[in-house]
Amino acid sequence: MKYVDEFRDPAAAKDLIASIHKMAEQLGCSWKIMEVCGGHTHTIYRHGLEHLLPEAVEFVHGPGCPVCVIPSGRVDDAVWLSGQPGVIFTTFGDMMRVPGRAGSLLQAQAQGSDVRFIYSPLDAVKVARDNPDRKVVFFAVGFETTAPSTAAALAYAKKIGITNFYVFCNHVLINPPVRAILETKNVTLDGLIGPGHVATVVGSDHFQFVATEFRIPIVVTGFEPLDILQAVAMMLKQFAEGRCEVENQYSRVVRPLGNPEAKRVLEEVFTPKDSFEWRGLGSIPVSGYRLSDEYESFDAEKHFDLPGAVVADHPACQCGLVLTGQIKPWECKVFAKGCTPDNPIGTCMVSPEGACAAYYSFGRIPQILADEGKPE
Amino acid sequence: MTTEQDAPGQIHGLGREPKLTDDRVTMAHGSGGKAAAALIKEVFMPAFSNPASIDLPDAATLQVETGRIAYTTDSYVVQPIRFPGASIGELAINGTVNDLAVTGARPQWLTAGFILEEGFAIDELRRIVEDMRVAAEKAGIQIVAGDTKVVPRGAADSIFINTSGIGVVPSQRTLGASRLEFGDRILISGPIASHGMAVMIARGNLAFTATIESDSAPVNGLVEAIYDAINPESVKWMRDATRGGVATVMNELTKASGKGVLLDEEAFTIEPQVQGACDMLGIDPLYVANEGCFIAVVSGEVAETALAALHDAGASQASIVGEVVRNPQGLVAVRNAFGGTRLVDMLVTDPLPRIC
Numbered sequence: 088m089k090y091v092d093e094f095r096d097p098a099a100a101k102d103l104i105a106s107i108h109k110m111a112e113q114l115g116c117s118w119k120i121m122e123v124c125g126g127h128t129h130t131i132y133r134h135g136l137e138h139l140l141p142e143a144v145e146f147v148h149g150p151g152c153p154v155c156v157i158p159s160g161r162v163d164d165a166v167w168l169s170g171q172p173g174v175i176f177t178t179f180g181d182m183m184r185v186p187g188r189a190g191s192l193l194q195a196q197a198q199g200s201d202v203r204f205i206y207s208p209l210d211a212v213k214v215a216r217d218n219p220d221r222k223v224v225f226f227a228v229g230f231e232t233t234a235p236s237t238a239a240a241l242a243y244a245k246k247i248g249i250t251n252f253y254v255f256c257n258h259v260l261i262n263p264p265v266r267a268i269l270e271t272k273n274v275t276l277d278g279l280i281g282p283g284h285v286a287t288v289v290g291s292d293h294f295q296f297v298a299t300e301f302r303i304p305i306v307v308t309g310f311e312p313l314d315i316l317q318a319v320a321m322m323l324k325q326f327a328e329g330r331c332e333v334e335n336q337y338s339r340v341v342r343p344l345g346n347p348e349a350k351r352v353l354e355e356v357f358t359p360k361d362s363f364e365w366r367g368l369g370s371i372p373v374s375g376y377r378l379s380d381e382y383e384s385f386d387a388e389k390h391f392d393l394p395g396a397v398v399a400d401h402p403a404c405q406c407g408l409v410l411t412g413q414i415k416p417w418e419c420k421v422f423a424k425g426c427t428p429d430n431p432i433g434t435c436m437v438s439p440e441g442a443c444a445a446y447y448s449f450g451r452i453p454q455i456l457a458d459e460g461k462p463e
Numbered sequence: 464m465t466t467e468q469d470a471p472g473q474i475h476g477l478g479r480e481p482k483l484t485d486d487r488v489t490m491a492h493g494s495g496g497k498a499a500a501a502l503i504k505e506v507f508m509p510a511f512s513n514p515a516s517i518d519l520p521d522a523a524t525l526q527v528e529t530g531r532i533a534y535t536t537d538s539y540v541v542q543p544i545r546f547p548g549a550s551i552g553e554l555a556i557n558g559t560v561n562d563l564a565v566t567g568a569r570p571q572w573l574t575a576g577f578i579l580e581e582g583f584a585i586d587e588l589r590r591i592v593e594d595m596r597v598a599a600e601k602a603g604i605q606i607v608a609g610d611t612k613v614v615p616r617g618a619a620d621s622i623f624i625n626t627s628g629i630g631v632v633p634s635q636r637t638l639g640a641s642r643l644e645f646g647d648r649i650l651i652s653g654p655i656a657s658h659g660m661a662v663m664i665a666r667g668n669l670a671f672t673a674t675i676e677s678d679s680a681p682v683n684g685l686v687e688a689i690y691d692a693i694n695p696e697s698v699k700w701m702r703d704a705t706r707g708g709v710a711t712v713m714n715e716l717t718k719a720s721g722k723g724v725l726l727d728e729e730a731f732t733i734e735p736q737v738q739g740a741c742d743m744l745g746i747d748p749l750y751v752a753n754e755g756c757f758i759a760v761v762s763g764e765v766a767e768t769a770l771a772a773l774h775d776a777g778a779s780q781a782s783i784v785g786e787v788v789r790n791p792q793g794l795v796a797v798r799n800a801f802g803g804t805r806l807v808d809m810l811v812t813d814p815l816p817r818i819c
Contacts, residue, residue, distance in 0.1 A: 091742060097800035104801075133747075135803020207670050312801065449805035452796050 094311030103316040104139050110323040111141040119145050119275060119412060120322060123265060124282035125152030125440025126310050132449035134312040144319060147412030148435075148442030150264045150368060151282050153229040154181050155434040155441040157257055158366040159398040162187030165226050167394055168255060168387060169200035175218060177211040178226040179233075180204040185437055186430075188398060192226075208240035208254075215244065215252035224253045224387050232284040234258040234376060235349035238356035241382055253387035256377055259363055261285045262293065263374035269301045274411045278322045280315065281307035283337040288353075290345030291335045298331045309337040356382050364397060367406035367434040404433035409442055416446040423447060480504065488583040493613030506589055507609055510596035511575070515607040523607035525572055530634060533568035535559060536627040544591070544621055546665035548657070548676030551624060552594035554754060557681050558705070559628040560602045564683035565701040565757050567638050567690075568630025573599065574608040576625040581616045591622065602681035604628070635695040640719035642699045648766035649724065649785040650759045652685050652778045653678060654732040655709055659751035660740045671743065673736045680755030685776050689759060692772030697762040704758055707810055710749040712758055713785075713795045714809045726785035726797040726807065749797070750810055760787065 093099075111118075122128055128148045131137055137146055150156060162182075166189050169176035176192070183193045183204055196202040201221075205211055208225055215223035227237040237254060244252045261282060268274060281294050286307045297305040304325040308318035318336045325332060335341055356379055363375030378386040387393075400406070404426070405419040416422055416435065426432040428444050435443035481501040491498035503519070515523040537558050544551040556573065563570040575595065579588070599606055661677040663669065682703060689698060702712045709731075713724050726749075733741075733748050741748045761769045766783055773781035785797075795807040 091739070095800070100801045133805060134799055134801060135805050136801070139801055139803055206668065210668065210670075448808050452791060452794075452804050452806045 091311065094309070094313040096313065100139075100313055100316055103313065103320055107144070107316065107320050107323060108141050110320065110327060111143045114143070114323060114327055117143040117145060118277045118323070118326060119147055120278045120280060120319065121147040121149045121268075121276050121412060122280040122308075122315075123149040123151045123261065124280075124284065125155065125438065126284065127280055127282075127308065127315060128152070128442055128445050129440045130310055130312060130315055132445040135449075135452075136312060136315060137450065140319065144323075147276060148409070148416075148445070149279075150268065150365070150410050151230065151261065151285075152434075152438050152440040152442075153233070153259070154185060154438035156259060156264075156365050156367065157182075157185065157228055158364045158400075159187050160364070160396045161257055162191070163189055163396060163398065164393045165255060166190060166192060166195045166200075168224050168391060169195045169202050170198075171222075171391065173221050175201045175203060175214055175221050175223045176226065177203050177205050177214060177223060179206075179228065181438055182226055182228060208237045209243065212240050212244045212249060212252055215249050216247070219251060222251050222253060222390075224255055226257070227254050228257045230259055230261050230282070230285050231288045231353070232282075234357065235288055235346075235353055238349075238352040241356050241378070241385055242352060244385065245382065250384070252385060253390050254378060254385055255387040256357075256375075258357065258376040259365070260359070260374050260376070261289070262296070263371045264365060264368055265294075265297065267368060267371050268411050269297070269303070271411050273413055276303060276412060277326065278303055279305040280318050280322075281305045281333070283307055283309045283314070283341060286335075286337065286341045286345065288346050288349045290343050291333055291341050292343045293345065294333050298333050302331050304331050304334070306334045306336050307341050309340065355379065367400060367404070367410055369407075400434075401432045406433035406435045406443075409435050416443040417451075419443065483585070486585050488579045488581060488585060488588065488613055490581055490613050490615065492579070493611060499611065502585075502611065506585065506592055507611075510592045511599075511606040511609060513605045513607060515572075515605065516609075523572070523574075525607065525629070528631060531632040533563050533566045533630040533632050534627070535562045535566075536625065537562060538623060538625040540620065540623050541662060542620060543662075543665050544587075546677060547661050547674065549679035549754070550591055550594045551622060552591035553598045553679050554677075555624040555626045556595050556598035556602060556604075557679050557754060559626040560604060560681045560683055561703040561705075561755075561757065563628050563630035564681070564686045565703050566630070566632065567636035567686070567695075567698070567701070568632045569687070570602060570604045570628055570630040570681075570683050572605050572607045573626050573628045574610075575606055576610045577612070578619050578623040578625075579611065579613045580619040580621050581613055583621055588622070591624075598681070602683055633690075633695075636690070636698070637696075638698065638700050640700055640716055643716075643720045643722050643760060643787050644699075644762070645722065645787055645789050646763040647699055647760050647787040648763050648783050649713075649726070649787070650761060650766065650769055650773065650781060651704070651709070651731065651756060651784045652682060652759075652773055652781045653753075653756040654734055654737070654780050655704065655753055655756060656733055656737050656741060656748035656751035658754040659708070660737050662752075663744075664740065669744075671740075673740050675734070675736050675740060678753055678755035682755060682757045685773055685778050685781075686757070686759075688772045688776035689761070689769050693761065693765040693769050697765045697769075698759060699762070700760040702758050704753045704756055706752050708748070708750045708752055709758065709784075710747070710795065710807045711810060713807065716760070717793050717795050720787075721793050723788040723791045723793065724785055724795045725788045726795065728797050728799045730782050730784040732780045732782065749807060
């Protein structure tokens with residue numbers, strides 16, 4: 088496919104991998120690189136990149152899976168909302184199977200709740216317009232990547248005078264968890280692979296603080312395998328030259344200042360919340376969005392009397408240590424034992440973009456082969 | 464002067480063949496009365512009539528050779544009922560034909576049961592029945608019995624079809640996961656993932672459109688082509704890669720055999736528009752449903768012969784996509800173009816699009 092195949096070209100990948108090996112050898116020590124975004128984690132495992140790179144380059148899978156970071160209490164609220172009389176509950180597909188204490192939205196649907204999965208928040212507005220006697224709630228999740236489309240849907244609903252549309256807002260901001268991780272004791276990261284899709288909205292300059300305050304290079308990166316390999320090469324070059332800069336590998340999409348129109352609509356529709364509870368990372372100040380006062384009438388949390396219970400992470404869960412790179416997924420006590428993709432205990436196992444789920448689904452193979460011998 | 468005995472002859476229409484005058488299915492069409500008789504006579508019989516069903520007996524009687532038969536059933540509830548490349552009617556024939564064919568049977572007879580929602584358009588029913596007639600003819604099978612029920616509006620989603628099928632299994636054809644040996648090769652008969660993506664796009668709630676046609680087709684001709692080309696004992700195992708796609712079928716094989724499967728990602732053919740749609744939705748094509756392609760595991764030394772037979776039989780994009788291996792034991796792995804290897808696990812639930 089044009090514009091994608093070029094970034095999956097095996098010959099180009101081979102050259103890049105060879106030059107990465109050469110650079111790593113010249114540098115002669117090991118490097119911990121965190122990919123912030125779950126999309127990168129998915130690509131790394133899906134294409135088996137981890138095991139094509141030198142051992143000296145170690146990936147740490149960061150907090151950027153928007154499905155994984157939603158705490159159980161919020162999922163419980165979503166399930167509760169879906170069961171309210173007259174409600175049509177709309178959601179992105181991959182939130183459907185995330186388990187709360189009272190089950191998932193998929194189970195709520197089976198029990199009679201009207202849960203519909205949609206591809207765009209604008210579709211939820213359409214559902215509201217087509218069902219004027221129902222209350223249509225949209226389960227808004229995601230970083231600055233998906234937040235603008237929620238914002239645009241709200242602006243549109245306001246413009247056309249829809250009054251039966253509500254947003255259950257769980258949008259989160261990328262910089263606060265990155266900062267929290269970089270400030271954590273025992274965490275030593277040498278570089279960050281910056282989230283390309285978030286950067287499309289906020290701009291690569293948004294991550295300047297990583298280089299300036301923490302003295303760590305960051306390369307904003309696309310999501311094809313060659314993007315990631317090129318980003319690793321750029322990172323090693325920075326290490327070799329002793330630089331700490333924000334570099335933009337994803338320049339075919341990302342601008343230094345991002346997308347001004349998306350940023351404007353975000354500012355109009357949302358206001359940062361005092362704090363947001365992150366699954367696996369705990370409460371982080373000013374790390375989530377709520378609807379601005381101007382859009383208050385669309386706020387599901389204002390319109391419905393949500394249970395709003397805070398549910399603590401499972402005590403056996405070591406997601407926090409996985410997310411900060413202190414242990415590998417398979418080093419967690421419950422990995423693949425109590426915690427599997429069909430029965431996740433912790434955040435990292437919830438979505439295919441979570442570090443543990445990606446490792447469980449795709450990545451175990453080299454370990455298995457190492458135990459059993461090579462494929463025959 | 465007319466007497467009472469003459470009256471029946473004067474009543475208009477008495478004793479005449481019933482006529483189908485409705486343009487929508489009503490509850491009366493499932494009642495077993497005149498309306499039902501009219502529906503059978505005007506919609507079903509013209510398409511499905513054959514010696515076994517001509518007098519509409521309660522059951523068809525069929526002559527079988529001695530030996531084994533294969534017998535299967537499947538229900539079809541796809542929405543929308545018509546999508547690029549096929550309809551629910553064509554699917555209902557090909558799906559059951561293929562289930563028979565991949566057990567090594569030659570499909571012979573099918574039955575068709577219809578559950579119709581009150582209000583369903585009779586013209587649409589005619590078109591679906593015509594699709595079934597054409598598909599049956601193409602697959603070389605007969606539809607020998609049928610049934611129609613009508614349920615009140617809302618109790619079914621427009622039309623559901625069940626088909627059951629019988630095929631005759633020639634001797635020497637024994638398939639089973641236990642027959643697998645290391646070094647056996649895995650063949651696929653065509654491009655993957657088009658059916659599932661065609662249906663998803665036809666549902667019309669995606670923010671994009673693409674011209675993707677379902678691959679719905681009978682595979683019994685291709686199965687015969689393999690058996691004609693190689694010793695029947697060299698064919699070890701076959702399965703059509705329907706719901707859950709290639710990945711699910713391969714996992715079923717490794718679970719049943721305890722042996723490993725190593726697939727070569729580059730060897731699969733995926734139409735560019737199908738790959739594009741999968742990429743946009745974050746869906747792995749290995750997990751997407753197919754309706755006209757099957758997997759065959761054959762002895763390593765005859766794999767190329769079997770492949771050539773598939774090509775000659777018209778499956779020009781058939782390919783050898785993998786091998787039965789010792790490691791990883793009981794698991795499916797796929798090697799990509801970069802030389803990286805990943806595990807291909809069973810799906811937890813239906814593939815739902817990722818959000819970003």
